[in-house]
Amino acid sequence: KNNNNNTNYRKYILKENISNKCRFCGIITESIQHIIDGCPVLSYSEYLHWHNNIAKIIHQQLAKDNGILGEETPHFKCQPARILEKDGMKIYWEEPIATDHTVVHNRPDILVLDRKNKRADIIDIAVPNDENISKTWAEKIRKYQDFAINLKHVYQLESVRVLPVVISANGLVLKALHQSFEHLRLPKKLINQCQKAALLATACIVRKTLGMA
Incomplete structure (x- = not known):
């Protein structure tokens, strides 16, 4: 395929009408x-x-690491359950969570609620362009601050953290992502897996578009 098949190239370089x-x-x-x-x-x-593929990789690993899921399914075939539960731990998938006060943003991609250890992790995924990684990360933190505060109060938790997972369309990540994965006790290799999912999706979108006349 001609990689320069976008309309802008064809109009001004190839002089097509x-x-x-x-x-x-x-x-x-x-x-x-x-x-x-x-x-x-x-x-x-x-x-x-694109976004859901990365979310599924993380959700499945969290469920597996916490003994909730046994067999692993390829992420592109996986459809996560809305709520998984075991031994006082719940993992929510795109589920709105009620709190005492009305909170606009109460539906993160993944919420890990550990009542036994009195902690929760709010995980939200984004795949921006390379230039917007830091900005998107900060937006995710701000977006879920009110929810984190209310969640801590309602469930009497000692710790609630907002952990963005921001991977650019070209697979770039911030150092902070490694810290988030460490906090979640996720293996380092999972970052590479998420980057690969982002890159494959990017290639698929570009290929699909450039393949159109």
């Missing part, structure tokens, strides 16, 4: 960056699939 707007949304000038990060049409389908 076509629009240089994105073939999906028809609004923004088409570029690889727009395709993998900014197209509003793709964001509701391709990007969600």
Whole structure:
């Protein structure tokens, strides 16, 4: 396939008589960056699939490490249960959690609630472009602060942490992600697995787009 099949390249370099707007949304000038990060049409389908693949990898590992799941299923075939529970620990998947006060953002991708050890971990995933990794990380922390405070009060917990998982479309990560994985006692190799999932999804989106006439 010709890797320079985006409409902008074809219009201005190949001099074809076509629009240089994105073939999906028809609004923004088409570029690889727009395709993998900014197209509003793709964001509701391709990007969600991309995001969920990473979330599934982490959810399944957490369930396995805590003795809730035995057999491992390839993440792309896996459909996580809304709530998994064992020995005072619950792992929630995209489940809204009620608290004493109304909180707008009360549905993280994954919530690990450990009543026995009086702690909780709020995990939320994002796959931004390379330039927005730090900004997205900070946004995730801010987004769930009120929820963390309310959760700590309602369940009388000693520790509640917001742990963003931010991996760029090209697989870049912050050092803070390694610290988050250490806190969750997740193996280091899992970061590589999540990066691989992000890169494969990026390649799939680009290939699909450039393959269109």
